Amino acid sequence: MEDKVKIIEIKKSVFAANEKTADDLREELKQKGVFLLNVMSSPGSGKTTTLVELINALKDKIKIAVMEADIDSDVDALTVAKKTGVQSIQLHTGGMCHLDAEMTSQGLNGLSNLDDLDLVILENVGNLVCPAEFDTGAVTSLTILSVPEGDDKPLKYPLMYQVCSLVVINKIDVLPYFTFDVAKCKENIKMRNPNAEVIEISALKKEGIDKLADWVLKQVKNWKENK
Amino acid sequence: MEDKVKIIEIKKSVFAANEKTADDLREELKQKGVFLLNVMSSPGSGKTTTLVELINALKDKIKIAVMEADIDSDVDALTVAKKTGVQSIQLHTGGMCHLDAEMTSQGLNGLSNLDDLDLVILENVGNLVCPAEFDTGAVTSLTILSVPEGDDKPLKYPLMYQVCSLVVINKIDVLPYFTFDVAKCKENIKMRNPNAEVIEISALKKEGIDKLADWVLKQVKNWKENK
Numbered sequence: 001m002e003d004k005v006k007i008i009e010i011k012k013s014v015f016a017a018n019e020k021t022a023d024d025l026r027e028e029l030k031q032k033g034v035f036l037l038n039v040m041s042s043p044g045s046g047k048t049t050t051l052v053e054l055i056n057a058l059k060d061k062i063k064i065a066v067m068e069a070d071i072d073s074d075v076d077a078l079t080v081a082k083k084t085g086v087q088s089i090q091l092h093t094g095g096m097c098h099l100d101a102e103m104t105s106q107g108l109n110g111l112s113n114l115d116d117l118d119l120v121i122l123e124n125v126g127n128l129v130c131p132a133e134f135d136t137g138a139v140t141s142l143t144i145l146s147v148p149e150g151d152d153k154p155l156k157y158p159l160m161y162q163v164c165s166l167v168v169i170n171k172i173d174v175l176p177y178f179t180f181d182v183a184k185c186k187e188n189i190k191m192r193n194p195n196a197e198v199i200e201i202s203a204l205k206k207e208g209i210d211k212l213a214d215w216v217l218k219q220v221k222n223w224k225e226n227k
Numbered sequence: 228m229e230d231k232v233k234i235i236e237i238k239k240s241v242f243a244a245n246e247k248t249a250d251d252l253r254e255e256l257k258q259k260g261v262f263l264l265n266v267m268s269s270p271g272s273g274k275t276t277t278l279v280e281l282i283n284a285l286k287d288k289i290k291i292a293v294m295e296a297d298i299d300s301d302v303d304a305l306t307v308a309k310k311t312g313v314q315s316i317q318l319h320t321g322g323m324c325h326l327d328a329e330m331t332s333q334g335l336n337g338l339s340n341l342d343d344l345d346l347v348i349l350e351n352v353g354n355l356v357c358p359a360e361f362d363t364g365a366v367t368s369l370t371i372l373s374v375p376e377g378d379d380k381p382l383k384y385p386l387m388y389q390v391c392s393l394v395v396i397n398k399i400d401v402l403p404y405f406t407f408d409v410a411k412c413k414e415n416i417k418m419r420n421p422n423a424e425v426i427e428i429s430a431l432k433k434e435g436i437d438k439l440a441d442w443v444l445k446q447v448k449n450w451k452e453n454k
Contacts, residue, residue: 042269042270042271042353042376043269043355043376043380043383043384044269044373044375044376044377044380070383071356071383071384071385071386072382072383072385073382073383075379075382075383095356095360095386096356097324097354097356097357125356126269126355126383126384127324127354127355127356127357128270128353128354129298129322129323129324129352129354129357130324130354130356130357133322146271146375147375148271148373148374148375148376148398148401149269149270149271149375150271152302153270153271155299155300155302156270156297156298156299156300156302156353157270157298157353158298158299159298159322171375174375174401174404174405177401177404178401
């Protein structure tokens with residue numbers, strides 16, 4: 001069958017002079033003591049449900065706000081505000097496939113109480129390609145991979161798994177109905193990123209949220225101590 | 228809660244001077260009698276599995292080849308070649324989030340028997356945003372939406388559902404385990420695109436493939452008769 005397969009390389013340099021803005025934003029947030037966490041995933045992998053549970057687990061310990069990027073709709077920011085009570089900003093990207101540091105900065109400027117916050121969570125556009133290429137100015141990023149998407153995603157979307165420090169495997173409640181091998185998935189993640197941590201959750205069934213909340217809290221505390 | 232939500236518009240004009248190349252390619256393929264079908268979806272919604280079943284249902288009736296776009300890996304083209312026996316090309320996008328008409332044209336030039344083919348199926352990059360913005364030169368496009376992604380995807384990724392003529396709802400075998408409302412999903416699709424047809428399948432369980440094959444065959448026949 002090998003003779004039936006031909007491989008053609010298509011290369012294009014991607015425009016990305018976004019780093020300076022991201023570094024400036026990171027420095028500005030450091031001065032204010034605000035930790036920015038960037039959350040990325042495919043469409044439909046459960047970002048918003050996960051964030052609602054995470055925020056509810058953390059909101060009595062630290063002051064949090066959330067920014068929801070979406071191409072058009074406002075449903076995610078409304079959902080988060082309703083279900084957690086924290087300040088929530090909807091960023092309309094107007095068709096854009098990712099957020100960059102300038103867009104993130106515009107969002108942060110829209111928060112009424114930025115100086116008082118400990119943590120701002122940025123829900124990036126649902127997309128495993130473009131968001132990985134643009135530094136948002138966040139301290140760190142996490143990527144959600146849901147069981148129905150398949151354990152091979154780290155092989156197919158390399159950069160997404162290289163730029164994050166945590167991979168959250170979501171929807172573990174449906175493991176019996178899919179051919180998803182958790183051990184294999186972890187191997188694939190390690191291959192892309194030996195330093196990435198992995199936490200398994202079901203946001204819908206509220207399983208594993210405590211571990212995720214502990215991870216976030218640890219990141220924020222370590223960063224505050226070292227800044 | 229409404230006072231907790233603020234909406235910020237971020238607009239950017241997207242560079243897309245790709246139309247001329249796409250129209251030229253479409254004309255060239257028309258002369259050759261080759262129907263190009265563009266297949267788009269989220270990562271992990273079952274594009275490759277669906278294409279294997281579709282090709283096996285059609286390959287005795289029409290001459291088919293397939294082009295698999297992937298950022299880095301070669302597994303999809305190998306899988307399709309092994310499981311269907313048709314000629315299969317892997318397009319490495321080198322990190323690019325979509326295919327444009329020029330990349331598609333490079334892929335087509337790599338097929339050894341283009342003039343003899345009736346149908347070339349292009350599996351685009353797994354991404355609900357960028358591929359919708361770039362005309363590949365295809366006669367038409369179909370979008371796969373899998374049950375675990377949620378019935379709200381047409382609300383969140385408007386353009387993807389506007390540019391396709393068929394939405395394939397895949398993984399209907401797992402409907403009992405997700406809060407996915409098929410009727411609501413169809414409403415959401417119609418809202419974005421009143422002319423879109425909808426076909427429900429489970430590629431894994433080989434359900435509904437005959438309907439999908441009939442749809443593709445009808446498109447190719449109508450186009451050949453009208454060209």
